[in-house]
Amino acid sequence: MQHWLVKSEPVKYSWEKFNQDGRTFWDGVRNYQARNNLREMKEGDLVLYYHSNEGKAVVGIAKVVKAFYQDPTTDDKNWVVVDLVPVETIKNPVTLEQIKADPQLANISLVRQGRLSVMPLKAEEFDRILELGS
Template identity: 50%
Template sequence: MAYWLFKSEPNTWGWQDQLAKGDAGEEWDGVRNYQARNFMREMKIGDRGFFYHSLKEKSVVGIVEVIAEVHPDSTTDDPRWECVDIKAVESVPNPVSLDMIKSDPRLAEMVLVKNSRLSVQPVRDEEWAIICEMGGL
């Protein structure tokens, strides 16, 4: 299993929206960055990800699971853009802020720390474990 981080603006698509979709999940659409799209091409069903609220909150707030591998993004006719489907698995009891992540030296090499603008990014196994611990999982 691989681990990922999915960033969303909570006023556009927040954790509560994702939870409301239940097991049906939702397309992770609208990604218009080649590197983020290429990461989605690597995803497999069952991979897990952090759901991250960007903008003011800047926190890991939930855990999601990939339920459909890469397919055309339904929000565009441009064949370059693809997406995966994800479903909510569980909320993070204690949201883990970007400041908390940046202050932990074990996470200094995390993509979120080095390239915080990338909307879909990989998370290493050890980073996943550290953030889950920080969040009370």
Template identity: 50%
Template sequence: MTFWLFKSEPATWSWQDQVNKGAEGEEWNGVRNYQARNFMREMAVGDLGFFYHSQTERAVVGIVEVIAEAHPDSTTDDPRWDCVDIRAVEALPTPVTLDDVKADPELSEMVLVRNSRLSVQPVTPAEWARIRALGGLLDRG
């Protein structure tokens, strides 16, 4: 299993919007960055990711699961753009802010710190465990 981070502006698509989609999930569409698209092409069904509210909140607020591998993005006819489908798994009891991440030496190499503009990014297993712990999910895998 591989871990990821998906960023969204809450005014456009929020954690609650994702939760409201239920088990059917939602296409993670509209990504127009080649590196982010390529990361989605690497994803497998069952991979997990953090759901990150960008802009004003700037915090990891939940966990999502990839439920469909990369396929053409339905929001464009341009064949260069793919997306995956994700579903909400659980909310973090305590959101983990960007300031929290930046202040933690264990997370200093995280892509979120080094390339904060990238909308889809990989997360290492150690980063995954640390953010889960900071978010209050210490005792759950």
């Protein structure tokens, strides 16, 4: 199993809306590195859900329930989506400031490549973020 982090602006698609919907396809990715990360996602992988711009915090855990396929919002074959379902709300959202201040998380893409919307995490980085949120 692999671990990931996806970012969404809460005004566009919040964790609360995701929970109401119960399932979504992760669309709108128009960056090749983020797209390549979507292509690497497999069914069963766990995903941290990060509110960007407003909040700037990891707020939940999701799971990949369908591997990549053509993005239904565009005819351009370059772009793909995966299906996600919410798993659990993080008790205490983990802020970007907390992540940046933690030496164990200094090298994650959220810190190094702030504009990347879909990024891999090592298992220990994923677990550390969850530990900070408990």
